[in-house]
Amino acid sequence: MKITNICCIGAGYVGGPTMAVIAEKCPHIKVTVVDLNEARIAAWNDEDVNNIPIYEPGLNEIVANTRNKNLFFSTAVDQAIDEAQLIFISVNTPTKTYGTGKGMAADLKHIELCARQIAKVAKNDKIIVEKSTLPVRTAEALKSILDNTGNGVQFQILSNPEFLAEGTAVQDLLHPDRVLIGGETTPEGQQAIESLVDVYANWVPKERILKTNVWSSELSKLTANAFLAQRVSSINAMSELCEKTEANVNEVAKAIGMDSRIGSKFLKASVGFGGSCFQKDILNLVYISKAFGLNEVADYWEQVIIMNDHQKRRFSRNIVQTLYNTVSGKKIAFLGWAFKKDTNDTRESAAIYVADDLINEQANIALYDPKVGHQQVLADLDYLDTRKPADNEKHIHTFDNPYMACENAHAVAILTEWDEFKDYDWKKIYDSMLKPAFIFDGRNLLDAEKMRAIGFVYQSIGS
Ligand code: UDX
Ligand code: ADP
Numbered sequence: 425m426k427i428t429n430i431c432c433i434g435a436g437y438v439g440g441p442t443m444a445v446i447a448e449k450c451p452h453i454k455v456t457v458v459d460l461n462e463a464r465i466a467a468w469n470d471e472d473v474n475n476i477p478i479y480e481p482g483l484n485e486i487v488a489n490t491r492n493k494n495l496f497f498s499t500a501v502d503q504a505i506d507e508a509q510l511i512f513i514s515v516n517t518p519t520k521t522y523g524t525g526k527g528m529a530a531d532l533k534h535i536e537l538c539a540r541q542i543a544k545v546a547k548n549d550k551i552i553v554e555k556s557t558l559p560v561r562t563a564e565a566l567k568s569i570l571d572n573t574g575n576g577v578q579f580q581i582l583s584n585p586e587f588l589a590e591g592t593a594v595q596d597l598l599h600p601d602r603v604l605i606g607g608e609t610t611p612e613g614q615q616a617i618e619s620l621v622d623v624y625a626n627w628v629p630k631e632r633i634l635k636t637n638v639w640s641s642e643l644s645k646l647t648a649n650a651f652l653a654q655r656v657s658s659i660n661a662m663s664e665l666c667e668k669t670e671a672n673v674n675e676v677a678k679a680i681g682m683d684s685r686i687g688s689k690f691l692k693a694s695v696g697f698g699g700s701c702f703q704k705d706i707l708n709l710v711y712i713s714k715a716f717g718l719n720e721v722a723d724y725w726e727q728v729i730i731m732n733d734h735q736k737r738r739f740s741r742n743i744v745q746t747l748y749n750t751v752s753g754k755k756i757a758f759l760g761w762a763f764k765k766d767t768n769d770t771r772e773s774a775a776i777y778v779a780d781d782l783i784n785e786q787a788n789i790a791l792y793d794p795k796v797g798h799q800q801v802l803a804d805l806d807y808l809d810t811r812k813p814a815d816n817e818k819h820i821h822t823f824d825n826p827y828m829a830c831e832n833a834h835a836v837a838i839l840t841e842w843d844e845f846k847d848y849d850w851k852k853i854y855d856s857m858l859k860p861a862f863i864f865d866g867r868n869l870l871d872a873e874k875m876r877a878i879g880f881v882y883q884s885i886g887s
Contacts, residue, residue: 425551425619428453431508433538435459435468435497437593437700437769438555438586439514440478444486445597447495449627456496456504468497479768479795482594505545510619513538513566514555514586519704528711530559530704539566543573551616553582557649557701559708560642563606580616582607583638585645590699591766603633606641646705650725653702655690657731663693663886664738673886674868693886695839695866696736696774698763703729703772736774739837739885740781743864746883747834751787755858757833759826760840760867761793761801768795774866775839776804783819784810791822792829794842798822827853835862841869854878 430446432439435457447455459465467477473488487495498504505511515534520526535558542552552570554563563581570579583606588596603624607617621633636644663673673693681688697703706725713722744751763773770776779789783805791801805816823829826845830836830853838845846869854861863875865884875882 425509425615427510427619427623429508430455430510430512430623431504432457432512432514432555433459433501433505434512434514434516434534434556435461435464435477436514436516437478437590437767438588439512440468440476441480441483441588441593442514442555442586442597443512444483444490444495445594446623447490447493448486449598450623451494453623454494454496455490456498456508458498458501458504460499460501462499465497465499479766480590480593481766486594501541502545505542506547508550510551510553510623511542512553512555512584516700517556517558517704518700519707525711528707530557530708532558532562532565535562535566536569539569540573542579543570543575546574546577546579549578549580551580551582551619553584553620554642555584555586557585557645557705557708558583558642560639560646560712562642563638578612580607580612581638582616582620583641584620585641587645587648590769591764598627600628600632603628604636604641604644605633606636606638609637646709649701649705650709650728652690653697653706653732654725654728656692656694656697656702657728657735659691659693660696660735660885661731663735666886671887676886693868694735694774694841695739695778695885696732698771698773698775700769700771703732733777736777737781739774739864739866740778742883743778743782743835743837743862744785746862746864746881751782751785751834754787754835755833756782756787756789757826757830757836758789758791759793759829759836759838759845760842761791761796761804762840762842765840765842768800770796770800770804773804773839776808778837778839778866779820780805780808780810783816787819789820790829790833791820792824792826793822793840794844827856831856832858833861834858835864837864837866838869839866841867845869850875850880851878854880 430453432443439457443455443457464477473484476487517530520529520531563583567581585604605617605620607613617635624633659677666673677691680686681691706729710722710726761775762770801822806813860881863880863882868884872882
């Protein structure tokens with residue numbers, strides 16, 4: 425089937441950028457992104473393209489090029505489903521917060537709702553593409569709903585996991601290491617795969633488009649994220665050992681990264697990984713493994729999360745201990761709240777957990793993040809449900825100026841590796857702080873010698 429009309433359900437961090445790039449690279453395809461969230465769709469349609477709801481370098485330009493030409497954002501879900509030949513599902517699949525599998529399994533209720541809606545609306549054959557990260561065998565569930573509630577319409581289900589990383593989404597989409605498409609081995613399944621291959625082939629070299637069976641594709645996504653997260657937990661585990669010895673984790677990372685079998689990427693010790701994928705996907709893997717009775721496999725991967733939780737906790741504990749065992753009533757400046765630089769996404773950000781620990785110790789947090797505002801910060805803390813929202817509000821203040829956040833602070837904690845932090849006038853910050861002035865650099869971002877020369881008591885991760 426030659427694809428000329430695509431619908432994407434879910435206008436989030438995955439659906440938005442992915443569809444924008446497809447629209448940019450395939451001017452002959454009409455792409456409609458739909459979402460139930462009216463405010464989000466309104467923001468995507470905002471006249472000023474700088475107000476789109478997702479911050480990603482380069483995204484606003486692509487949206488400006490394509491919006492209302494062949495890229496559309498809408499809340500008219502049924503109409504878009506009806507018109508499309510190919511439907512991407514990119515709705516969120518958070519970890520369940522209730523019932524069986526609570527805290528581990530993925531909550532598939534949004535996916536199921538999409539399937540039921542597609543089944544209700546579709547009048548002709550369609551290809552359904554899973555884009556969200558899903559636990560293995562979701563396609564099976566999707567197929568069962570579609571085949572049993574549809575109007576005799578034929579559905580082909582493909583798994584096409586997204587490997588983009590936030591902050592570099594546009595570049596990752598324009599130049600992917602690989603595109604993975606899983607489908608059924610039947611002739612119809614293979615035809616559906618080819619239809620999607622033809623879409624990507626508009627800009628991705630064919631040899632980078634991998635075709636597999638559905639289960640391999642779904643599992644590859646979980647495996648990729650588990651391996652990446654494992655690297656971060658591995659170097660973070662070494663960081664604690666480095667702190668107790670004379671080693672420097674940055675030097676260790678460089679030394680091992682030059683081994684071409686290990687490679688240099690994803691070896692940055694940090695306050696802990698965050699983001700919507702790593703923890704969720706590993707928990708999924710753990711859940712699936714346990715469901716098959718593979719307890720050793722489950723325990724092996726769970727340790728990656730246990731290490732990450734330990735890393736976050738150890739960072740906040742160190743702040744308290746270093747500040748003479750009490751932060752009660754003290755002003756601690758936080759630079760950064762997003763889970764990494766160049767995104768406004770805060771899901772599972774280490775900053776949330778560090779703040780939560782410090783608020784338990786009655787600290788006052790003064791926060792600056794270039795892309796995250798007060799409401800989001802409060803929402804993240806309230807979501808943890810540790811204390812009453814009013815108490816979170818009492819302990820956290822956000823500033824739109826980093827120098828004001830740091831003024832009269834006892835310590836600065838760096839939680840996100842935003843480039844601009846490196847260029848601040850640190851002497852000016854030092855002068856405005858209480859003495860001794862501490863920096864806890866959770867991203868090993870600043871130059872230790874320079875900071876110490878200014879007068880800071882500077883601590884980084886892993887040295
Ligand atoms: C990840 C995968 O990289 C991507 O392929 C997948 O599609 C979604 O999940 P993302 O979560 O957007 O992407 O960001 P990523 O760059 O992987 O970083 C995840 C977390 O690990 C961040 O909190 C980051 O700061 C942290 N990290 C990463 C480190 O602490 N050290 C590193 O060396 C690398
Ligand atoms: P991701 O990082 O996976 O893209 P987001 O939470 O950023 O996750 O985006 C998912 C989007 O999917 C949200 O904007 C949400 O409103 C939307 N969504 C969830 N369920 C449905 C549904 N049944 N129909 C349409 N949109 C949905």
